[in-house]
Amino acid sequence: MSQPENILADAAAATSGSTSAAVTERVALGMPELPAPPFPAETLTRLERDAAEIIGRYPHSRSALLPLLHLVQSEEGFVSRTGMQFCADRLGLTLAEVTAVATFYSMYRRRPGGEYHVGVCTNTLCAVMGGDAIFEALQQHLGIGNGETTADGKVTLEHIECNAACDYAPVIMVNWEFFDDQTIESARQLVDDLIAGRGATPTRGAPLCGFKATSRILAGFPDRREGALEAGGSGGHASLIGLRLAKGETGPERITARPAEPAPRDVPVYPPDQAPAGHPSSHDAPQPSAGSDPDHPAGPVSEERE
């Protein structure tokens, strides 16, 4: 896909204040990496207090590692080497042990990202119901690809896996709040609102907070904002559908296609000889064949990004 000039593929440059990712890029081969700089003293004191509270929830301190990684992410907006070293120090682990964990889980950002994480579900059901089209439209609309951040540092776009809201498909998650029943138009409007600073109201859940504040909730510090708990109400419309039927509040809708009837074998939309040029569902086009297996057109692909 095209990369408009105003977009920085490397989000590191888009966000100031966090330099370790950029430093990593510049390390020459053979030069051992310098230790990460510690947090400033004031920040450190505050984080140590939070860390002690987190560690206190568990019988064994190492269990606190995932929440601690959420905590350092809430400080910097991503998990930096400084953050990982902090976790290692608190738990008596090596930096390698912490890095191994931080790189395993997809919610930990390994470089700075946007204030809003916009995740479009492209697992099969959402993809088929329109998630693929929405993801494609948002990439074009924002001029960025998967995992990239807009130049203003507002939005990081990503395709995500199933988020347990299939009855509301297609689903978009913004900072891990539900935006249900999306269309291409509603999705464009959503990111426009986020970029313009107008905010957006989730379908189920509380008014959006920034990525860092969200990470703090994930670290186990309850959201104290007035009205956050109540926002979104009780069950969502799809969650209530069976209950309402059982209570006789809504009758069954017209049954248009009786599944009982034996179905003729599916007739493709296009005859085979008029098939469209191709629309691989994959997020990444198939890669070239391996030279070592010329008889077979499939071949190894490069590692996924990150």
Added chain:
Amino acid sequence: MTMTPTSPAGSTGSAGSTASPDKLLAPVLSATWDQPESWSLRTYRDHGGYAGLRTALAMAPDDVIAYVKESGLRGRGGAGFPTGMKWQFIPQGDSKPHYLVVNADESEPGTCKDIPLLYANPHALIEGIVIACHAIRSGHAFIYLRGEVVPVLRRLHAAVAEAYEAGYLGKDALGPGKDLQLTVHAGAGAYICGEETALLDSLEGRRGQPRLRPPFPAVAGLYACPTVVNNVESIASVPAVLARGKEWFRSMGSEKSPGFTLYSLSGHVARPGQYEGPLGITLRELLDLSGGIRPGHRLKFWTPGGSSTPLLTDEHLDVPLDYEGMMGAGSMLGTKALQIFDETTCVVRAVTRWTEFYAHESCGKCTPCREGTYWLVQLMRDIEAGKGLMADLDKLADIADNINGKSFCALGDGAASPIFSSLKYFRDEYEQHITGRGCPFDPAKSTVWADRPAGKSTAEVNA
């Protein structure tokens, strides 16, 4: 909890031989989801919440285990293992601490029952946790919630705080000198952590990779101590069993699959959503009462319980949606995530995407899964793009066979399921992609807005 199944409010006038929804459905866990502040302790107690706990605490722990066992409650997380039996495996009289870990990592594609349950009714889970901890003599329980659902985390934080304040948790919660702690733990994005031993490793602050069994978690689980790992819906169902009785529970469903459960209908249906009813309802009944396939279309294929359960077709509409019924049809009940796809959906596209998911989520610990899912993706992508060969179909089946039953955990089996089942029912569609050098389907036709009049907004449609 004594939440009564919502009483029928008259016939809904459904036509013909179809039983009316109030006869087929039985909301228990979902009965209060429409109430104001349904997530609060107050609403929960107003509807009889925490009555099951009183009953349980008046019983000896072993009696609670026996009672749950006799109720026939089976795990709702996919495998269907009897819940009471899982509790019974915990050694008693040992000197080690015991732990209860609730698996709230709901990530199986298509599965969407625990998240709405926890969002609207978190106290059902907390009450179940207290009962279970009493039964297995545990003083510390954990809820491992997937991280990507902040609204649910918010309500769990609040509900747990309420339960502490009310004395259901904390000091002497299980009787004099018997404290109970409950920790809510947010994951960080890894499907594999839904596998119980990977979940335990993750909860210990490690990469979420499955452990070799035996030893089973009941003997050496969290911190190498006896641990019960149960799904959210399983534990949340326990209070109703205690409050209303095992006979009531067994009056629903079948001998081997008793009780009520949440069915999640999604995809190309007129009304996707949660439908709670007795086990053993059929997909035809569910579709009939819910309005069927979306207007103008017909069923092509579906999964009974998430993408890891072999897909089925319209031949299987009348098979009871219970553990035995689905097993007999060559599939699994799984999580009762009924993903419905109509005739506009390309099965190759669907399976490709699922396969990409498994490859992405494979933890990398064992070779058959790590390598196998990788190669399945290469073949599926080529076939979908019209660059496949006929021989690839056998190769697909061969690779899937080398993963299935030969990997460390069930993720590998799950990856093989859609391959096997789609080749079984839709081999000709794979062949069409190969001979036609491309996909014959138009993806625009399967979108949710494909049949909508132009300009109609989502809000109107969902009103």
